[in-house]
Amino acid sequence: MSSIVKEILASPIQMADQVSKLAEEAQNFRQECLELKSKSEKLAGLLRQAARNSNDLYERPTRRIIDDTEQVLDKALALVTKCRANSLIKKLFTIIPATAFRKTSMQLENSVGDVQWLLRVSASADERDDEYLGLPPIAANEPILCLIWEQVAILLSGASLDERSDAAASLVSLARDNDRYGKLIIEEGGVPPLLKLLKEGRMDGQENAARAIGLLGKDPESVEHIVNSGVCSVFAKVLKEGHMKVQTVVAWAISELAANHPKCQDHFSQNNAIRLLVSHLAFETIQEHSKYAIANKHKSIHSVLMASNTTSAQEEDDDKQVSHPMSGQSSTLMHNVVSNTMAIKSAMEEDDKANTKKQQQQQSGNGSHLAIAGKSIKGREYEDAGTKAQMKAMAARALWQLSRGNLTVCRSITESRALLCFAVLLEKGPDDVQSYSAMALMEITAVSEQHSELRRSAFKPTSPAAKAVVEQLLKVIEKEQAELLIACVRSVGNLARTFRATETRLIGPLVRLLDEREAQVSMEAAIALNKFACTDNYLHENHCNAIIEAGGAKHLIQLVYFGEQMVQISSVTLLCYIALHVPKSETLAQEEVLIVLEWCTKQPHLIDQPSIQPLLPEAKSRLELYQSRGRGFR
Incomplete structure (x- = not known):
């Protein structure tokens, strides 16, 4: 960085010295040239200080200020060169407008102000003494750019963590107000110092930095730049x-x-x-929540779930019980899945005791090995x-957006305990958690x-997690929970090819919609039913x-005749x-579907x-x- 800046400054320093020298030798407009010399010397001193x-x-x-300064010095150099004419003929044919000196003098003064501002904004917090920097002349036409420079400079300097946090908060405000300001922040190098603050700052500074980065990624180009910066x-x-709030x-x-920018999914x-x-x-959704938390050489959560499948094989083969989980049972299928899996895990604990101490030592020595290793996870129960x-x-x-159309991410999610978590949260989570869980399930099922x-x-x-998910989707559809309904209907439609011939309990609620x-x-209900009835579904006749x-x-007949066009299309397709x-259906004849x-x-x-x-x-x-004409074939 230092060598680059020195290279940038070398040319204007030489030009300023040359202006001073030629102004001293001027034969014409002596007084005006001495004024230009004075300002050029002042500018040269500031450039050397820089x-x-x-x-x-x-x-x-x-770069921006030095480029403008070079242009001004070039004009000043041309002006004082004309004033060196010492022959009578040259004097007669050298025309210098009276306003040229005033204009050049003002431009040199502006360049002096720009370089002074650059030195102040790049100074450390102690040297700046909390003085108001003001706007440099170069920012007269675009004051926001100057404000962005000032905040980024604070982030880059050795300012206190509080000052850097305030600067990040200012960038948050700018990025939230206008997308163009966000692009300017990225172009002016604001992302790397924000990432540095996120790694080093206090909690409020980290929050501001993370929020600013999220607001800056408004388009694919910006997100690509942020990802390339190491986010x-x-x-x-x-x-x-980190702290849970961060x-x-x-x-x-x-x-x-x-x-x-969905292409960043794989990077994350x-x-x-x-x-x-x-x-x-x-965390606190289900016990032993993550397969990554169990470093067992002999058994895994997957084997636990498979064992759960084995112990409940007789129940799963009984299609009537699967189709009607609520009929007289005191607990839900969800509860049975979690309880059964946790009971088996408890039985495994005795075998695991011999390895526990060694595993904990390995985990503490290699924090990156386990997802739940880390100081934040240890204390998060106190939040x-x-x-x-x-x-x-x-x-x-985040999982909802990361899973959209991405097979690799969806496979990672489904191989963990996430599906069971989504099912539990869809049942009893807060409203926003339910909504995002439903959207995540919709995207995962769409990929599947x-x-x-x-x-x-x-x-x-036979998957317990899949059963739990389907049960909760069915409950939402039966209750017609407006904010979750469309996502859950789409999810059921996406899973249409996974249901058995006897699994007809989902059809009725969809038809009622x-x-x-x-x-x-x-x-949406008609589209979902189309996936049950289409030729690609092996059990289309049963459905x-x-x-x-x-x-x-x-x-469907009512929707075909009287529905809106978007409903008509899916209804006609289903019909x-x-x-x-099933052209032999007596019901179709009675309803005059033909x-x-x-x-x-x-x-x-x-x-x-x-x-x-x-x-x-x-x-x-x-x-x-x-x-x-409405009469069945005899």
């Missing part, structure tokens, strides 16, 4: 060792960066952010309830829908029969699938839809083959 303090100078404003490793360290802001910042995953977030999510709840909310929010390997491993019917609900809710038995045909797969499909063929806005175009003619022909 060169001596080059280690402390803030590079970004230095992932710093955030991971804070999630592992960790909460960091989790929020991760969610913001991932939302605005590679820095163990996923398992650290899961450990925060699981107040509000901070804990906020931490869970932001951890769920596209990747059969993940779907089979994470949401197989078709009946006189908000258009958005009806549309279509279940939809008919639940009264779906009647509701086509049902007619295609007439409905004939009406649809005359609606341009429906037949032009890509999802309807290939289905409608085939569904109509199938019904015509088996039914005739």
